Each structure stands twice: as C-alpha cells, then as structure tokens.
Amino acid sequence: MTGTDRRSPAEHAARVEALVAPALAARPAERVTVAALLAAAATGATLPRRLAADARAVVALPGFDNSQMDGYAVRAADLAAASPAAPVRQAVGPAVPAGVAPGPLVPGTAAPVMTGAPVPPGADAVVRIEDADPPTFGAGPGGGVTVTAVAFAAPVAPGTFVRVAGSDVAAGDVVVAAGTPLGAAQAGALAASGVAEVLVERPPHVLVLSTGTELVPAGRPLGPAQVRDANGAALTVGLGQVGCRVTARVVPDDPAALLGVLAEAGDADVVLTTGGVSAGAYEVVRGTLDDAWFGGVAMQPGGPQGLGLVTVGDARRVVPLVAFPGNPVSALVSFELFLRPVLARATGVAPAARPARRAPLAEPLDSPPALLQVRRGRLDADGRVRLVGGPGSHLLAHLAAATVLVHVPAGVARLEAGDVVDIWEIS
Numbered sequence: 186m187t188g189t190d191r192r193s194p195a196e197h198a199a200r201v202e203a204l205v206a207p208a209l210a211a212r213p214a215e216r217v218t219v220a221a222l223l224a225a226a227a228t229g230a231t232l233p234r235r236l237a238a239d240a241r242a243v244v245a246l247p248g249f250d251n252s253q254m255d256g257y258a259v260r261a262a263d264l265a266a267a268s269p270a271a272p273v274r275q276a277v278g279p280a281v282p283a284g285v286a287p288g289p290l291v292p293g294t295a296a297p298v299m300t301g302a303p304v305p306p307g308a309d310a311v312v313r314i315e316d317a318d319p320p321t322f323g324a325g326p327g328g329g330v331t332v333t334a335v336a337f338a339a340p341v342a343p344g345t346f347v348r349v350a351g352s353d354v355a356a357g358d359v360v361v362a363a364g365t366p367l368g369a370a371q372a373g374a375l376a377a378s379g380v381a382e383v384l385v386e387r388p389p390h391v392l393v394l395s396t397g398t399e400l401v402p403a404g405r406p407l408g409p410a411q412v413r414d415a416n417g418a419a420l421t422v423g424l425g426q427v428g429c430r431v432t433a434r435v436v437p438d439d440p441a442a443l444l445g446v447l448a449e450a451g452d453a454d455v456v457l458t459t460g461g462v463s464a465g466a467y468e469v470v471r472g473t474l475d476d477a478w479f480g481g482v483a484m485q486p487g488g489p490q491g492l493g494l495v496t497v498g499d500a501r502r503v504v505p506l507v508a509f510p511g512n513p514v515s516a517l518v519s520f521e522l523f524l525r526p527v528l529a530r531a532t533g534v535a536p537a538a539r540p541a542r543r544a545p546l547a548e549p550l551d552s553p554p555a556l557l558q559v560r561r562g563r564l565d566a567d568g569r570v571r572l573v574g575g576p577g578s579h580l581l582a583h584l585a586a587a588t589v590l591v592h593v594p595a596g597v598a599r600l601e602a603g604d605v606v607d608i609w610e611i612s
C-alpha cells in the first residue's frame with residue numbers, strides 16, 4: 186500500500202460518520218419509569234439518556250399560588266392608604282405554615298404565611314415580615330405566631346411576593362423537551378411535575394469483537410504465546426463513557442466462529458471488531474466480512490482499517506461494521522478519531538470533540554511524512570508536551586500513562602523542542 190492510495194483520516198472519519206450516524210438515528214426509543222432512572226442514578230451511574238419525546242407536566246409548577254417570603258398575606262386594596270404617618274392596623278388571622286391549605290382571608294385581616302405556603306383565597310399580595318410592625322411573628326423562629334395585631338406603613342402592589350400557580354410550567358405543557366439530556370435539573374423537574382414515565386433514547390448497543398486466536402479473555406489462565414484481551418476492556422470503557430451499551434466477545438481467527446457470534450447478535454446497532462485487517466495469512470475480519478471496504482488510512486497508528494455493513498442475528502439485520510486494527514494503541518487511537526465523535530453526538534452524553542489546544546513540544550520528534558502521526562504525551566506543569574513512549578502501537582501502558590494525544594500532521598518529518606503541536610486532552 187503506497188502513501189497515495191490511502192484515505193486521509195478526515196475522509197475516513199467522514200465515511201464512518203456517514204455510515205454510523207443514520208443507523209443510530211433510526212434506533213427505537215424506549216419507555217422507562219423515572220423511578221428506574223433514579224434507582225440507576227443512586228448507584229453512581231450517570232443518566233446517559235436524552236429524552237426521545239417531550240415530557241409534559243402532570244401537575245402545574247407551582248401547583249398553587251404561594252408565598253415567596255415569610256410575611257403576611259393581605260388584600261392589597263386594604264393597604265392602599267397606608268403610610269408612615271397613618272399605618273393600617275389589622276387583626277392577625279390564622280397562620281399558614283407550608284403544607285397547610287388555608288381558608289379564605291377575612292377582609293381587613295392579615296394572615297401570617299410562610300415561604301412556599303399557599304396564599305389564602307382572597308389575598309393578593311404578601312408583605313415581608315421585615316416590613317411589618319412588629320417585624321416578627323412574636324415567639325421567634327420555630328415558636329409559632331403569637332402576635333394578634335399588625336400594622337403596615339406602606340401600600341403593597343397586587344401580586345407582590347406571590348408565586349403564581351403554573352408560572353414555571355402549566356399542567357399539560359412541556360416540562361422537559363425532546364432531545365434534552367437528563368441531568369439533575371431535568372430529574373427534579375420531572376419529579377416535581379408528577380411525570381412517572383418518559384420516552385428516552387436507547388443507548389446504542391455496540392458488539393465489540395476482539396479477534397485473534399492468541400487472545401485470552403480476562404480471568405482465564407494464560408498459555409504460551411497467548412495474549413490477554415486488552416481491546417475488549419479498553420473499548421468497553423471508552424464506549425460506556427459515550428453512553429453505549431457494550432457486549433464484548435473474544436473471537437478466534439476462524440470464519441465460522443466470527444459468523445456464529447454475529448448470528449447471535451441480533452440487537453447490535455454497530456459491530457466493532459479489532460484485529461484481523463492487515464496483510465497476514467489469518468486475517469479473519471478482512472477474509473470473512475469481505476463485502477466491506479478494507480484499506481489503509483494515512484495515519485500511524487491505526488493504518489489498516491475496515492468499514493462496511495454486516496448482517497447480524499436470525500432476522501438478518503444489516504448494521505454498520507467498523508473494523509479497527511488489533512494493536513491496542515491503534516485500536517484506541519482509531520476509536521478516538523473515527524468512532525467516539527459520532528457516538529458522542531448520537532447519545533449527547535459527552536462532547537463529541539476532545540478538548541483541543543496547541544502547546545509547544547518539550548523534546549524533538551520524527552514522524553513519517555506521508556502520515557498523520559498520533560503520539561502519546563503528557564502536558565508538563567510548564568505547559569510543554571512531553572512524549573510518553575515511542576510511536577509503537579503495542580505501547581498500551583504508555584498510553585495509559587498519557588494525558589494527551591499529540592497530532593503531527595502529514596507533511597511533517599521532524600519537529601524540534603519548542604515547536605507547537607495540536608493536542609487532544611484524553612483524561
């Protein structure tokens with residue numbers, strides 16, 4: 186494969202997006218109870234869901250006219266003539282603590298009303314306790330109301346300190362709109378407005394197939410020449426962080442085994458394979474799923490890639506196939522560049538783009554000039570980028586110690602210390 190017949194990374198990213206995004210957009214929504222969402226959140230899980238349909242308030246917020254302040258509920262008309270020289274004196278009516286439904290206000294009286302308590306029918310304004318004479322309810326905080334008469338030295342405008350029923354949302358109106366990610370405020374608004382069930386976007390289900398006869402799943406003993414499956418673990422976490430459900434399997438380099446796993450994966454939205462795409466004699470992905478495109482992308486690591494459609498399950502659904510190279514750093518860098526953005530956009534759980542900036546290198550580097558090279562690094566306290574390990578795509582522990590991906594564009598053969606590079610923050 187020469188430099189000229191490779192796709193650019195940007196073109197491959199666009200092709201992955203064009204294939205995967207419509208497939209994810211077509212996935213059905215699911216109905217869940219708000220109680221189930223809260224139970225999941227209480228275990229420490231995030232709520233990686235966007236609403237698939239508007240949620241409408243069952244009860245208005247506020248549900249009734251209530252007081253914004255601790256004070257007296259009054260009829261504004263009763264205080265129209267009040268002034269410091271001629272205060273209006275009123276008898277104190279029954280107190281209204283929060284949680285109590287009051288009777289109507291007797292004209293010419295003032296009802297002590299606490300913040301959040303219903304404004305009695307007939308009252309149309311609240312005077313703060315600080316603005317009344319006396320400026321206390323008598324017995325002190327927690328002691329109830331002992332004053333029996335109160336004077337007001339100023340008029341009050343109708344509506345003052347009254348929080349009107351439905352002023353946040355009316356019953357039947359949209360309380361959380363379709364497409365909104367469910368976070369703390371949304372959960373509170375759903376609970377307060379009496380919404381018991383919502384229609385949410387279903388997390389994309391990604392079937393991750395780590396191919397390679399040498400691979401051993403976690404927990405099994407390691408024989409000679411065998412390798413533990415790193416890609417299944419890495420991609421399970423990476424996909425989970427962008428709101429996907431993952432089924433991860435290790436598959437030997439055996440076409441029948443690969444086709445068997447696909448046949449059992451009827452509800453996968455995307456199939457993501459690692460390994461088996463380069464030039465060897467046992468390339469199970471490339472050899473078996475040969476309707477897909479397999480070729481080179483002008484980058485290192487992550488050069489060999491595959492993309493196409495694959496049939497899954499008995500129902501013979503056709504879903505996108507994204508095939509990454511097997512080297513663990515190649516697989517994860519491929520995920521960052523090609524798949525993570527489209528999945529993050531589809532779920533809304535995380536920003537599609539990693540935080541990017543430019544920073545000077547702390548040391549020189551060499552790069553294959555025909556390729557985008559993605560090196561691993563750390564941002565030093567002095568703001569310079571120090572490389573972590575070499576360019577080898579097997580250096581997974583070095584990637585685990587890195588905090589940034591360093592992008593060295595095609596056309597660059599060498600950079601010196603102090604040269605400025607684009608970096609993506611990955612932790």
Ligand SMILES: Nc1nc2c(c(=O)[nH]1)N[C@H]1C(S)=C(S)[C@@H](COP(=O)(O)OP(=O)(O)OC[C@H]3O[C@@H](n4cnc5c(N)ncnc54)[C@H](O)[C@@H]3O)O[C@H]1N2
Nearest residue numbers: 395397413414415416460461462463464488510511512515
């Ligand atoms: N003659 C050529 N050989 C290779 C080329 C090439 O162009 N010509 N490309 C190289 C590049 S670049 C890469 S990247 C790899 C990609 O190969 P495959 O995708 O076919 O991957 P495998 O051969 O199956 O594995 C490569 C390497 O990674 C290890 N591996 C695979 N899966 C896992 C896993 N789940 N966990 C941990 N380690 C894994 C595997 O054991 C191999 O060491 O091809 C180069 N060769």
Ligand code: MOO
Nearest residue numbers: 486487488515578
């Ligand atoms: O392109 Mo491979 O991914 O360098 O190791």
